[in-house]
Amino acid sequence: MNVDLNKLKSWALEVAVIIASIVLVLVITISISGLDLGRAFGVFISSTFGSTTGLLFVLRRATPLIIAAVGLSVAFTSSFWNIGAEGQIALGGIATAGVCLFTGLTGGIAIAVAFIASFLFGAGYAGVAGYLKAKWDVNDIVITMLMSLVAIALLNYLIAKPWYWWEGPSGLYSRTAPIPASEQMPALAYPLNSMFIVAIAIAIGAHYFLSKTQIGYKIRMVGDNKMASMVSGINPIKTMTLAALISGGICALGGTALVLGEYFRLQGGITGMYGFFAIPIALFCRNKPAVIPFGAFLVAIVMEGALSLTSVGMSNRLSDVMLGTLFIIIFLPDLIKALKRRLS
Amino acid sequence: MIEIIASILSYFPVIGLSALGGLLSQKAGVYNISIEGFMAFGTLAGLLGYYYTGSLWIGLLFGFILLMIFGVLLAFLTVSLKLDQIVIGFTLWFFAEGLAGFLYPLLVPGGFKVPDRFGGVFGFDSIFFLTIVLFALAFIIFRWTRQGLAVRVSGESPAVADIAGINVQKTRWITVVLGSGLIGISGAYLAVHILQGFNYMMVAGYGWVAFAVILFGRWSALGVLGGSLFFSALIGIQTRMQVAGILFVPSEFMVVLPHIAVIIVLSLAGILGKKSGMPSALGIPYKRE
Numbered sequence: 001m002n003v004d005l006n007k008l009k010s011w012a013l014e015v016a017v018i019i020a021s022i023v024l025v026l027v028i029t030i031s032i033s034g035l036d037l038g039r040a041f042g043v044f045i046s047s048t049f050g051s052t053t054g055l056l057f058v059l060r061r062a063t064p065l066i067i068a069a070v071g072l073s074v075a076f077t078s079s080f081w082n083i084g085a086e087g088q089i090a091l092g093g094i095a096t097a098g099v100c101l102f103t104g105l106t107g108g109i110a111i112a113v114a115f116i117a118s119f120l121f122g123a124g125y126a127g128v129a130g131y132l133k134a135k136w137d138v139n140d141i142v143i144t145m146l147m148s149l150v151a152i153a154l155l156n157y158l159i160a161k162p163w164y165w166w167e168g169p170s171g172l173y174s175r176t177a178p179i180p181a182s183e184q185m186p187a188l189a190y191p192l193n194s195m196f197i198v199a200i201a202i203a204i205g206a207h208y209f210l211s212k213t214q215i216g217y218k219i220r221m222v223g224d225n226k227m228a229s230m231v232s233g234i235n236p237i238k239t240m241t242l243a244a245l246i247s248g249g250i251c252a253l254g255g256t257a258l259v260l261g262e263y264f265r266l267q268g269g270i271t272g273m274y275g276f277f278a279i280p281i282a283l284f285c286r287n288k289p290a291v292i293p294f295g296a297f298l299v300a301i302v303m304e305g306a307l308s309l310t311s312v313g314m315s316n317r318l319s320d321v322m323l324g325t326l327f328i329i330i331f332l333p334d335l336i337k338a339l340k341r342r343l344s
Numbered sequence: 345m346i347e348i349i350a351s352i353l354s355y356f357p358v359i360g361l362s363a364l365g366g367l368l369s370q371k372a373g374v375y376n377i378s379i380e381g382f383m384a385f386g387t388l389a390g391l392l393g394y395y396y397t398g399s400l401w402i403g404l405l406f407g408f409i410l411l412m413i414f415g416v417l418l419a420f421l422t423v424s425l426k427l428d429q430i431v432i433g434f435t436l437w438f439f440a441e442g443l444a445g446f447l448y449p450l451l452v453p454g455g456f457k458v459p460d461r462f463g464g465v466f467g468f469d470s471i472f473f474l475t476i477v478l479f480a481l482a483f484i485i486f487r488w489t490r491q492g493l494a495v496r497v498s499g500e501s502p503a504v505a506d507i508a509g510i511n512v513q514k515t516r517w518i519t520v521v522l523g524s525g526l527i528g529i530s531g532a533y534l535a536v537h538i539l540q541g542f543n544y545m546m547v548a549g550y551g552w553v554a555f556a557v558i559l560f561g562r563w564s565a566l567g568v569l570g571g572s573l574f575f576s577a578l579i580g581i582q583t584r585m586q587v588a589g590i591l592f593v594p595s596e597f598m599v600v601l602p603h604i605a606v607i608i609v610l611s612l613a614g615i616l617g618k619k620s621g622m623p624s625a626l627g628i629p630y631k632r633e
């Protein structure tokens with residue numbers, strides 16, 4: 001096998017820099033929160049990659065991240081800035097819960113229809129924004145971002161009113177009834193669910209789609225150079241809209257993963273910032289679906305570890321600081337290159 | 345009557361100042377995608393300023409100064425190092441938002457409420473007038489001064505600016521840093537005067553509304569002023585109706601009505617409008633040939 005040693009080296013260096021930076025940020029935040037460093041790191045490691053259960057929790061957390069980041073990579077490849085994955089996950093969750101709870105369908109059919117409905121909901125959402133961008137150059141960042149606030153408002157409305165499940169006076173949350181066991185995705189080894197395998201399959205499928213098919217080639221052409229793609233006979237409006245449709249559809253399946261593979265119902269805050277965390281993952285993995293599961297795994301470790309630290313008194317905002325930091329770390333190589341250029 | 349108009353326009357300084365801040369840097373050719381995050385950090389800064397000194401004005405000053413520091417970071421990364429403005433914008437958005445949420449409980453254990461508000465006349469407070477004055481100033485500077493011309497040319501065709509002896513990098517640095525400071529004031533005002541306390545993610549998408557107002561206002565100070573008035577009125581009407589219990593849609597949707605309006609208006613403007621006054625070199629780092 002022909003392995004480019006230099007490429008491998010620079011990649012390894014990048015990963016090493018990322019891990020070192022994560023450790024550094026953890027040391028700083030743990031210290032200013034006044035916690036014991038050794039104990040905090042012990043908790044962090046044992047709840048992530050230091051134990052089998054921790055590892056399974058990390059993989060479960062990686063599931064919606066993989067799906068959403070793969071979805072985003074399709075849009076980003078066509079240079080459509082879909083940053084509304086958070087809203088698409090919400091819509092996917094809504095569609096999934098709607099099908100499984102309110103259509104009367106049962107078992108495998110319900111699951112299949114839920115997947116299709118979820119995909120269509122997300123595709124519709126991103127497709128509208130994609131078409132507006134492709135045809136009239138309407139700013140995609142603002143539209144997809146604001147639409148996700150609307151989608152989350154819809155989710156909050158549904159669980160608070162029409163889909164609210166009254167579980168007696170002890171009920172605390174706004175949430176729907178649980179989804180019957182026959183319509184849940186089968187468990188692999190608690191807490192990991194078979195949705196994880198679906199996520200990996202989606203990543204592989206998207207890799208094949210983007211790199212091996214003709215439509216994938218067109219999407220890459222439009223993203224690289226719109227003018228050149230037009231010259232070679234590609235319709236950029238159609239192609240970008242198609243990329244947006246596929247992107248939104250895949251992202252929405254992240255919501256299906258959360259509803260059928262983790263919460264088994266629809267509830268508030270279910271989107272859990274996964275849609276935002278997916279952005280740096282897609283960018284860091286250079287929009288390569290085959291690499292995204294590894295990036296998602298790393299981010300899932302950070303999210304899971306940050307959450308575990310709240311049990312020893314860490315602020316629950318840690319993972320958001322980590323998100324911002326991750327973004328910065330991801331661009332360290334570019335940053336170093338740019339700095340070198342300036343100094344020379 | 346005039347009091348009602350004033351209360352409907354209570355969000356005007358929030359949208360206006362942040363849109364003006366974003367406009368300033370965009371005019372010179374640099375995107376500031378981080379408005380939402382900068383406003384979030386501005387809320388923290390404003391509350392800290394008030395917490396330590398008991399003065400609302402110092403709260404706004406804190407917002408201005410601390411966010412200029414973020415502006416320095418943004419300018420260094422995008423103007424000097426020429427990194428991708430969109431990606432760096434996301435970075436600083438999340439970083440500022442997360443950092444504000446992380447630092448507030450550490451710095452202000454237990455939290456607090458601001459018992460004070462800015463005074464004014466007819467229900468319009470002093471910051472409302474300050475915002476109007478700043479818009480007028482921006483209009484005059486862009487239209488009639490050398491400095492304003494330097495900013496516009498740097499955003500339209502930096503190479504020409506360079507030949508004409510304008511320091512493009514310096515111009516962009518100044519607009520990015522000052523613009524970020526204005527966004528900081530907007531966040532600080534939101535925290536100390538309107539919401540009077542801290543909540544995580546309390547900016548609630550208003551930063552994105554401000555960003556959209558810049559596009560809607562076609563990069564002109566007057567257009568952005570009009571857009572800010574229009575969208576802040578929508579937010580004001582929505583808030584008043586919700587307080588009064590008049591709901592024609594469920595309350596969950598009332599909150600996002602202004603956002604829905606932005607989506608519709610921006611799309612329609614794109615579909616129907618002539619091509620905009622967008623600075624030609626917006627988003628493109630300047631490299632000397």
